[in-house]
Amino acid sequence: MTNGSKILLYAVLIFFVFIFSFPFYYVFVLASQEGTNMYTYPPHIFFNSYYLTNIIKLFEDIPFGINFLNSAGIATLATFGTAFFCTMSGFALAKYEFKGKKIIYTFMLSTIAIPTFLNIIPFFKMMIAFNWYGTWLPLIIPGLANAFGIFLMAQFLKEAVPFDLLSAARIDGLSEFGILMKVVFPLAQAGLAILMIVTFVGSWNNLLGPLIFLPQLLKTTIPVALTLLFNNLEGDRGGLMAGNTLAILPLMLVVLTFSKKIIAGLTAGSLKG
Amino acid sequence: MKTINQNAALLKKYGNRKSTFKSHMLAPYIFISPFIISFLVFGLYPLGYSITMSFWKWTTNGPQDFIGFKNYTRLLTTDPFFIRTLWTSFILMITGSGLQHVFAIPLAIFLNDHKIKGKDVFQLTYFLPYITSTVSIVLIFAQLYDENYGWLNYILENWLHLKPIHWLTSPVGIKSSIAIMLNWRFIGWNTLIYVAGLQSIDRSLYEAAEIDGANKFQQAMKITLPLLKPIIFFTLTLSIIGGFQVFDEPFVLLGGFTKLGGPQNAGLTTAFYLMATGFEFGRLGKGSAIAWLMFLVIIVLNIIHKKIGHNEKN
Structure with a gap:
């Protein structure tokens, strides 16, 4: 490679680093401005000292603490529940031969191909009939044994759990459920990490679900609360911008901690699927 | 105490080898059942429901008239x-x-x-x-x-x-x-x-x-x-x-x-x-x-x- 093309290559790559990271920098810049002085010409580019003021404003604007707990609660329950059920079902597909396995695989492929919006209206009616409207349940239960997660875990467990170990466990008298809990789960950790992070991120960022099932400000999650605030806001935008930083930060921390594992696992997973 | 309990549990399992074998045949169906249930309830049923609805004048109050392909x-x-x-x-x-x-x-x-x-x-x-x-x-x-x-x-x-x-x-x-x-x-x-x-x-x-x-x-x-x-x-x-x-x-x-x-x-x-x-x-x-x-x-x-x-x- 010539020096010129090398410089060009790095220039392009770094240009996109700038494009992708600037909005993250900018949200903190905005959150630190005086709420009534958000619009200036030229626009803001440096930090100011109003971040704490804006955080206080946020808690005056919306019940952000409750929204945060709702988001965290739903995401946590969904994450652990999904981890359990997808590993269990994935284990069945990866390590047992049984009648109907092929049909189940076909079902799984078809659920991945069905767009969310195709079912959304009858799903809403069903949730009302179940008396689940206004609760966390529609945002947790239907996704617990989801096809993507089961696929991911089945792929992973095929290689991670040797058949010899299963036979040995059976000879030692472990029940099949005991094997799942004591042999499979400990061996599934690397796959589980990916599944759990994907589930957590998806749940934390979900707008559509809570928008339909938890539309009230006091019961809803961060994305819906911020959307409501954004649509009804006049004047002081400080609280909104501060809220956005608090919506982004937890995920940033999770992802920066596990970044390498997630990127490798996710991209490989989506190519296999 | 714990080990004694575990041993007792193991003995119980050994004594019931036949039932363990049975559970081996049954286990995959139990393990996959959450998916089957959620597929039927949250996947297949709403699909049929939504086709049906699309042929009706159907408001928040419920179905009003069957209108065939008119919605389409x-x-x-x-x-x-x-x-x-x-x-x-x-x-x-x-x-x-x-x-x-x-x-x-x-x-x-x-x-x-x-x-x-x-x-x-x-x-x-x-x-x-x-x-x-x-x-x-x-x-x-x-x-x-x-x-x-x-x-x-x-x-x-x-x-x-x-x-x-x-x-x-x-x-x-x-x-x-x-x-x-x-x-x-x-x-x-x-x-x-x-x-x-x-x-x-x-x-x-x-x-x-x-x-x-x-x-x-x-x-x-x-x-x-x-x-x-x-x-x-x-x-x-x-x-x-x-x-x-x-x-x-x-x-x-x-x-x-x-x-x-x-x-x-x-x-x-x-x-x-x-x-x-x-x-x-x-x-x-x-x-x-x-x-x-x-x-x-x-x-x-x-x-x-x-x-x-x-x-x-x-």
Whole structure:
């Protein structure tokens, strides 16, 4: 490679680093401005000292603490529940031969191909009939044994759990459920990490679900609360911008901690699927 | 104490070898049953329900009249919005979801160069937009799009000496601002998928090409792209499915259900119209018909995509 093309290559790559990271920098810049002085010409580019003021404003604007707990609660329950059920079902597909396995695989492929919006209206009616409207349940239960997660875990467990170990466990008298809990789960950790992070991120960022099932400000999650605030806001935008930083930060921390594992696992997973 | 209990449990199991064998046959069915149940309840049943609803005049009060295909024919002929929403979704699919790949493929080829330093840092930054919520992205970009005080128009006017764009009030501006957010969020993600795909390409192919005197560009066109084709096909399929279901971005950016996608409904995608029809106007039957028409369009687009991909191969 010539020096010129090398410089060009790095220039392009770094240009996109700038494009992708600037909005993250900018949200903190905005959150630190005086709420009534958000619009200036030229626009803001440096930090100011109003971040704490804006955080206080946020808690005056919306019940952000409750929204945060709702988001965290739903995401946590969904994450652990999904981890359990997808590993269990994935284990069945990866390590047992049984009648109907092929049909189940076909079902799984078809659920991945069905767009969310195709079912959304009858799903809403069903949730009302179940008396689940206004609760966390529609945002947790239907996704617990989801096809993507089961696929991911089945792929992973095929290689991670040797058949010899299963036979040995059976000879030692472990029940099949005991094997799942004591042999499979400990061996599934690397796959589980990916599944759990994907589930957590998806749940934390979900707008559509809570928008339909938890539309009230006091019961809803961060994305819906911020959307409501954004649509009804006049004047002081400080609280909104501060809220956005608090919506982004937890995920940033999770992802920066596990970044390498997630990127490798996710991209490989989506190519296999 | 614990060990005694465990031993007792083991003995109990040994004593019941027959039942253990039975549970071995039964276990996979029990393990897979949560999926079967949720597939039947949350997957299959609503599908049938939604087909049924689409043939009825069905409001929030329940079914009113059986009207056959009227929901469908009205949407395709007299409905003031539906055809335009298809067009909006189609444009966003091309400029939002399709255009990503024009950026992502070269970026992946660059990143895959084994002499690149700091690959991890590049990958991480490219990954971050993908895990950020649409709401957070819209709240930031709305500020950038501000027509008088936003960075984008500031740059256009003062640095590039161009006319400012009405990002949030003109039809072209609105579609562009949605497309930009989609590109911003997904270019990096697609880049990473392509990088993962490129890693399986044998390096010796490039070494051989280099010996034959092929430059980097020729290598990319003759080796990389043909080998990437199956992955490009896969990611484009996802882009068609996802691109046609854009809802969050226009919903949050353009003031929710009440504004219906802003001036001239420029941001009213088919998914957005479906949601408004079902949940804001309470027309559940009509909404279901929109859902099925949308599904049909996605299927047709994927068939066309498959045909084109197939012809390319031959």
